[in-house]
Amino acid sequence: MDSTFFDKHLERRGTGAFKWEAHKNPGPYYTPVPEEDVVPMWIADMDFETAPSIVERMMERVKHPAYGYYLPSAEYFDAIANWHATRYGNPMVKREYILNHTSVLAGVGAAVEAFTLPGENILINQTTYTGFQSTVKNLGRNLVYSPLVKDEKGVWRMNFEEMEKLIVANKISLMIFCSPHNPTGRVWEKWEIENVVNLCGKLGVKIVSDEIWADFVVDPTCKHIPTQSVSDLAKEIVTANYAPSKTFNLAGLQGSYSVTYNKQMRDKIDKIGSTTHSNAVSLLTLEACIGAYTGGAEYVDEMLKYVRKNQELMVDYFNTCEGVSVDLPQGTYVLWVNFDGLCDDVGVIRDKLREVGVITTDGRGFHGKTYLRFNCACPRANCEKAIKAMKKVFKSK
Ligand SMILES: Cc1ncc(COP(=O)(O)O)c(C=O)c1O
Numbered sequence: 001m002d003s004t005f006f007d008k009h010l011e012r013r014g015t016g017a018f019k020w021e022a023h024k025n026p027g028p029y030y031t032p033v034p035e036e037d038v039v040p041m042w043i044a045d046m047d048f049e050t051a052p053s054i055v056e057r058m059m060e061r062v063k064h065p066a067y068g069y070y071l072p073s074a075e076y077f078d079a080i081a082n083w084h085a086t087r088y089g090n091p092m093v094k095r096e097y098i099l100n101h102t103s104v105l106a107g108v109g110a111a112v113e114a115f116t117l118p119g120e121n122i123l124i125n126q127t128t129y130t131g132f133q134s135t136v137k138n139l140g141r142n143l144v145y146s147p148l149v150k151d152e153k154g155v156w157r158m159n160f161e162e163m164e165k166l167i168v169a170n171k172i173s174l175m176i177f178c179s180p181h182n183p184t185g186r187v188w189e190k191w192e193i194e195n196v197v198n199l200c201g202k203l204g205v206k207i208v209s210d211e212i213w214a215d216f217v218v219d220p221t222c223k224h225i226p227t228q229s230v231s232d233l234a235k236e237i238v239t240a241n242y243a244p245s246k247t248f249n250l251a252g253l254q255g256s257y258s259v260t261y262n263k264q265m266r267d268k269i270d271k272i273g274s275t276t277h278s279n280a281v282s283l284l285t286l287e288a289c290i291g292a293y294t295g296g297a298e299y300v301d302e303m304l305k306y307v308r309k310n311q312e313l314m315v316d317y318f319n320t321c322e323g324v325s326v327d328l329p330q331g332t333y334v335l336w337v338n339f340d341g342l343c344d345d346v347g348v349i350r351d352k353l354r355e356v357g358v359i360t361t362d363g364r365g366f367h368g369k370t371y372l373r374f375n376c377a378c379p380r381a382n383c384e385k386a387i388k389a390m391k392k393v394f395k396s397k
Contacts, residue, residue: 001298006048006306007379019043023359031350037357039378039386044182044334046249046377048303053295054248054288061287070283072100079293080242080257087297088214090229097259099270100281104212104256107241107269108176109135110278111208111258114268116141121170123205125158127336127366129182132210136176144170145367148184154327156184160195167203174206179227180213183336183366183373185329187222190230197227197234206265209240212256215247215300218308219330228261235261239269244292247300255285303377307333310376310383317387321394333377336363340370342394349393356389 012020019040023033049055077095085091101107116122118140124132126145136143146163148156166172177196180187188196200207209227217224228238243256260266273279311328314335318326323341339349350362350372363371376383 001302003302003306003309006303007381008049009379009381010047010049012047017045019045019047023354031354033354033359034357037385037389038359039357039382039389040359041374041376041378041382041386042359042361044246044375044377045251046303046333047379047382048249048377050249050288051292051296051299053299054250054291057287057291057295058284061284067283070286072281072286073290076286076290079290083293084226084259087300088224088226088229090226092229092235092261093259097261097266099258099260099266099273100279101241101256101258101273102254102278102281103251104210104241104243104245105131105135106278107256107258108132108208108210109139110269110272111206111239111241112136112139112141112174112176113272114265115174115206115208120174121172123163123167123170123172123175125178125181127183127363127368127371129178129210130365132176132178133365143176144172148181148186156181156186158192158196160199163196164199164203167199167205172203172205174208175200177207177209177227178213179209179211180216180224180331182213182332183334183361183363183368183371185218185332185334185336187217187219187224187330190225193225193227193230193234197230197238201233201237205237207234207238209238211240211242212246213332214242216304216307216332217330218304218311218333219328222330224331228259237262237265239265244289244296248288248292248296250285250288250292253282253285253288255281255289257281306380307376310378310380311335313380313383314374314376314387317390320396321390322397324394333375334361335374335376336368337372337374338368338370339372343370346370346372352393353390356392358386358389 081093084093121144126147214224239260241258245251318324326337361373
């Protein structure tokens with residue numbers, strides 16, 4: 001496999017792909033997008049084919065014409081454990097720690113239900129992925145935000161002093177920790193994760209760690225460190241959520257898993273899932289996960305290199321634009337682009353980009369008022385098309 005695999009144009013129009021269809025719906029803030037010029041760079045799914053090992057595995061299973069009730073196989077659990085050992089350097093994951101969920105948000109939601117009561121406050125860093133906001137709100141809990149701040153080198157950092165104050169003042173017993181962080185792309189360093197764990201441990205706060213982006217370390221000098229791997233305390237107070245969905249473009253199959261070492265915590269999460277049987281995962285999703293984790297490593301390595309080149313291309317372009325600033329992220333396939341040199345509120349920029357076909361994620365939903373998020377997991381030709389279109393919108397320096 002080489003970069004030409006990811007260069008391939010995969011026609012997704014007409015397949016019901018949300019990324020390629022949603023712009024047609026006239027919503028409250030609707031700006032028409034010219035259909036022939038459309039380059040969707042918003043929702044976090046990829047315009048790449050998934051790994052061949054996944055397709056083969058699923059095809060093979062489809063050939064056996066019975067799709068009744070099945071148990072996750074030992075092969076499934078072994079594939080997960082082996083992926084964590086070889087990709088994240090954590091050989092500690094065992095079959096009994098793993099619970100299934102229909103999605104990562106469902107897993108995070110189960111932890112929210114297990115460890116807080118309606119009306120309680122939950123700590124999270126800001127900016128923040130929209131899904132956390134809606135899930136927590138829908139479950140009748142409140143998010144308390146601790147903003148990330150840029151240090152003197154322009155690196156987004158957590159403000160531990162403020163987090164401590166917020167925990168005490170708001171009687172917080174659960175933190176949602178996003179690692180790597182969407183949308184800033186931070187891949188947290190070990191000392192940062194240790195600080196989060198020690199702070200929470202000291203104040204009796206449990207952590208639900210969302211590591212859906214664990215595979216997306218695009219800066220070769222960084223490494224994803226599973227939150228639970230930093231200490232024994234972390235194993236006691238953290239439940240972590242993973243899925244092959246982001247990494248291999250499988251979100252439409254619905255399926256994820258959590259890892260929880262602490263039995264009491266795990267039993268509570270399990271109870272939430274078993275109550276409505278939402279802990280049952282689709283047969284084909286299990287097959288896809290095995291295909292991903294046993295045969296997809298080369299795909300991920302090549303894909304990350306490809307995505308990095310896309311991000312560099314886009315950042316190089318933005319650096320020529322007046323009023324626009326962006327850094328290459330350490331992780332994820334997105335770019336978190338700041339337009340504060342052009343506006344106080346990004347709506348106007350978002351709309352201008354839609355008018356030339358480029359659809360982005362509106363940063364306001366993430367509490368980034370002057371930001372747009374660009375998804376670079378697409379054939380390079382799409383990035384080139386977007387850049388060409390954006391030249392009609394932005395002035396060069
Ligand atoms: C941090 C984070 N968590 C969860 C999700 C959603 O995952 P799922 O579709 O499995 O709920 C996303 C999707 O972009 C995400 O960025």
